[in-house]
Amino acid sequence: MIDRDPSSASGRDVSRGSSDESDVRALELDQLITDYFDAQREGRAPAVDDYVADHPEHEHALRAVLPGASLLDRIGQRAEDASPSVRSGDRLGEFKLLGVLGRGGMGIVY
């Protein structure tokens, strides 16, 4: 990923129109969702309840997206396993191994 730093996402000009606060909130929320799935892929995702408790200001929106997104993301990871390209390159092999370890709930055992 090229941008994982919340400050870089919100640092860009978002001054258009009258909804600065809304822009910042949308970017924050996006970053929280992104961080959650980064953690999930590394096998250290907190329970949705715990994550929400840490970010009460976004509680409702997080509950509205995380469970469904979680299913989507797991299936996306499966599609990655289907990609023949991940066979080549030992470095990518390492990435793949890490990815698989990150999916304890999926039942894949390597």
Place this chain on the structure above:
Amino acid sequence: MTLPDEDPFSEAAEHGDPEAVAEILEEFRGRIGRMLAVRMDPRLRGRLDASDVIQDTFLEVHDRIGDWRARGDLPFFLWVRFLAGQKLTQMHRKHLGTEQRDARRELPDALRSAPGATTATLAGALVASGVTPSEQIMRLEDESRLVKVLDDLRELDREVLALRHFEGLSNQEVARLLDIEPSAASRRYVRALARLQEKLRFSQQRGEPDLGDLRPGDLGPGDREAGA
């Protein structure tokens, strides 16, 4: 428009020799492979090797990198992804004679260069992932629910979700493809996720925890449905 300075790949590709460019392309291989995996028509599996598409794309990158440097306004990864998407579209035409589906005409140009991530291509990718039969049974239910729900989403919602979750693009990259501000891209993404979960609720089974939905104001005061 200048390249965002948080993109080290673009900077390295701008000044690098062919060897340096080749190294960057190796870094991209996994993500390009994912893009091909979720967009390749299942009828092409076994006839078309994604590795060959990637190889052809990388050769084209070396041939045409001067074009990319001359335009100077597109992150290097998105350009490489664009070329790979074009190659896949060409392969679809060559082997299947397919035209782009009508629905894709509603999408921004930058999203139409690659074939869509449809439920058919996604299902093909899942089958090709080669899980064991017992795992298959455990997952089948979730997957078939999700695939049905994805089918019901609007094309742009499905595309945004595919870009973020199947291809692993960042919000900045999606914003660039859609030619909108990152905050607007974030809103689209969150809304698409909320619509997905809302539809999942309808296919929900008893005993599962209740799924929440998005309320007015969750995306901040003064928020309005942008574009979509």
